[in-house]
Amino acid sequence: MTTPLTDTALDLFHTAIARADPAAAVAQQLARAPLAPLPTGGRRIVIAVGKAAVPMMRAALSQLPQPPAVALAITNPENLTELAGAQVIAGAHPVPDASSAAAGQQVLDSLADLRAEDQVLMLISGGGSALMVAPAPGVTLADKAAVNEILLASGLEINRMNLVRQALSRLKGGGICRAAAPARVTALILSDVIGDDLRAIASGPTVSPLGDRKAAAALLQTEGLWDKLPVSVQQALSAPEQQQDTPTADNILIGSNRFSLDAMAERARALGWEVASVVDDLTGDVADAAQRILDTTEAAASAHPQALLFGGETTVRLAGTGRGGRNQELALRIAEAADQIDGDWLFLSGGTDGRDGPTEAAGGIVTPQTWADIAATGADPKALLSNNDSNAALKAAGALVTIGGTGTNVADVQIFLRRPA
Numbered sequence: 001m002t003t004p005l006t007d008t009a010l011d012l013f014h015t016a017i018a019r020a021d022p023a024a025a026v027a028q029q030l031a032r033a034p035l036a037p038l039p040t041g042g043r044r045i046v047i048a049v050g051k052a053a054v055p056m057m058r059a060a061l062s063q064l065p066q067p068p069a070v071a072l073a074i075t076n077p078e079n080l081t082e083l084a085g086a087q088v089i090a091g092a093h094p095v096p097d098a099s100s101a102a103a104g105q106q107v108l109d110s111l112a113d114l115r116a117e118d119q120v121l122m123l124i125s126g127g128g129s130a131l132m133v134a135p136a137p138g139v140t141l142a143d144k145a146a147v148n149e150i151l152l153a154s155g156l157e158i159n160r161m162n163l164v165r166q167a168l169s170r171l172k173g174g175g176i177c178r179a180a181a182p183a184r185v186t187a188l189i190l191s192d193v194i195g196d197d198l199r200a201i202a203s204g205p206t207v208s209p210l211g212d213r214k215a216a217a218a219l220l221q222t223e224g225l226w227d228k229l230p231v232s233v234q235q236a237l238s239a240p241e242q243q244q245d246t247p248t249a250d251n252i253l254i255g256s257n258r259f260s261l262d263a264m265a266e267r268a269r270a271l272g273w274e275v276a277s278v279v280d281d282l283t284g285d286v287a288d289a290a291q292r293i294l295d296t297t298e299a300a301a302s303a304h305p306q307a308l309l310f311g312g313e314t315t316v317r318l319a320g321t322g323r324g325g326r327n328q329e330l331a332l333r334i335a336e337a338a339d340q341i342d343g344d345w346l347f348l349s350g351g352t353d354g355r356d357g358p359t360e361a362a363g364g365i366v367t368p369q370t371w372a373d374i375a376a377t378g379a380d381p382k383a384l385l386s387n388n389d390s391n392a393a394l395k396a397a398g399a400l401v402t403i404g405g406t407g408t409n410v411a412d413v414q415i416f417l418r419r420p421a
C-alpha cells in the first residue's frame with residue numbers, strides 16, 4: 001500500500017540516482033567549468049571508459065565547442081550503443097579479454113605523439129579496470145585475465161585489488177597521463193568506490209598509483225595468493241621498480257555515493273524532514289550493517305519526523321542457495337528486527353544501478369509489518385533469510401523495489417524514515 005512514507009522514500013531514492021546520472025553530471029561540470037580553449041593547431045582527444053562511457057561521451061560532445069579529433073568510448077557489451085560523432089567499442093567485464101586489450105591499445109595509439117598544445121579529456125566510470133587493459137611488459141593477456149579471476153575470487157576489497165591491477169598495467173595508476181604527456185589531461189570521474197579514492201576508481205588511469213610493485217607483491221603474499229599467480233606475473237612483480245613520475249592531471253569528481261547522499265539530505269530537508277544522521281560508510285558484513293542501522297535509529301530517537309540516510313556497499317557471505325542481493329537481505333534483516341525500533345517507520349535499501357545481485361529488483365522497502373506480512377502468506381521469513389532467499393521473502397510481502405536499470409552506479413543507499421509514535 002502506498003503511504004506518504006513510501007512516497008518520500010522512493011522520492012529520495014530517485015533523487016540519489018538522479019544526482020549520479022552520468023550525462024547530467026558531465027554536462028553540469030563542463031557548463032560550470034568549460035575546458036580551456038584549444039590553442040591554434042591543438043588537438044582534443046576525448047576518451048570515455050567504464051559502464052557509463054556512452055552517456056558521459058554523449059554529454060561531453062554536446063558541450064564541446066567543436067568536434068574532437070578523437071572521440072572513443074569503451075564500455076561493456078550490455079551498454080554498447082551507437083553514438084554520432086564517437087567510436088564506441090566494447091571491452092569485457094569483469095575479466096578482461098582480447099577486446100579489452102584492443103581497446104587499451106587503441107587508447108595508447110590515440111595518445112601517442114601528442115604535443116603540449118593538445119588536450120585530453122578522460123571520462124571515467126566504474127568497470128574501467130577490466131574494460132581497457134594494457135598488460136605490463138612480460139605479462140600476457142591470458143596471465144592478466146588469470147590474475148583478475150584470482151583477485152575476484154579472493155573477495156579483496158577494490159582498493160587492494162586495484163593496487164595489484166595497477167602494478168601489471170601500462171594504463172592504470174596514471175598510465176594515461178604518462179602516455180599523453182606533454183598534453184594536459186582533464187578527467188571527469190564518476191565514482192563507484194566508497195570513499196572516492198581516485199587512485200582506485202577504474203584503477204586510477206589519471207592519478208598516481210596506490211602503491212608500487214613491492215606493495216602489490218607483499219599484499220598477494222599476505223593474502224596467500226602469491227603461489228596461485230602465473231610465473232610471469234610473479235616475475236613482473238619481483239622486477240626492480242621503474243622510476244615513473246605521473247604528470248599531474250585535473251581530476252574532478254563529478255558523482256559518487258557521497259554526492260548522492262548529500263542530494264538526498266537536501267531533498268529530505270526541503271520536504272520537511274529532520275535529517276538526523278548521514279552515514280557514508282555502511283560497508284562490511286550485512287548483518288553488522290543491519291546492527292549499525294539499528295544502533296543509529298536508537299541513538300537518533302526524537303519527537304520530530306526524521307530521516308536517517310546511509311550509503312555504502314555491504315557484503316553477504318552466501319551460505320544458502322536462494323536468490324537475493326545485499327540490499328534485499330539488509331532490508332529483510334531490518335524487518336526481522338522491527339520490534340527493536342520505535343515509532344511508525346519505513347526502511348529502504350537499494351542499489352543505485354537498479355539491480356541488486358542477480359535479481360530484477362533494486363532492493364527492498366520494509367515497515368514494522370513486513371515480517372508478519374511475509375509469514376501471513378504461509379512463507380517462513382526466518383528460513384528464507386537463512387537460505388539467502390531475500391527476494392522471495394520480500395516479494396511475498398510486496399516489499400521489493402523494482403525500478404529497472406538506471407544507467408549509473410554509485411553503490412547502495414539506505415533511507416530510514418520515522419514518525420514518532
Ligand SMILES: Nc1ncnc2c1ncn2[C@@H]1O[C@H](COP(=O)(O)OP(=O)(O)OP(=O)(O)O)[C@@H](O)[C@H]1O
Nearest residue numbers: 316322323324325326329355356357358388389409
Ligand atoms: N542470494 C543472494 N543473497 C544476497 N546477496 C547475494 C545473493 N546472490 C548474490 N549476492 C551478492 O550480490 C553481489 C553481486 O550483485 P551486484 O551485481 O548487484 O553487485 P555489484 O557490486 O553492484 O556489481 P557490479 O560491480 O557489476 O556493479 C555479490 O556481492 C553477491 O554476494
Ligand SMILES: O=C(O)[C@H](O)CO
Nearest residue numbers: 126127128129201202
Ligand atoms: O573498474 C573498477 O576498478 C571498479 O569498478 C572500481 O572503479
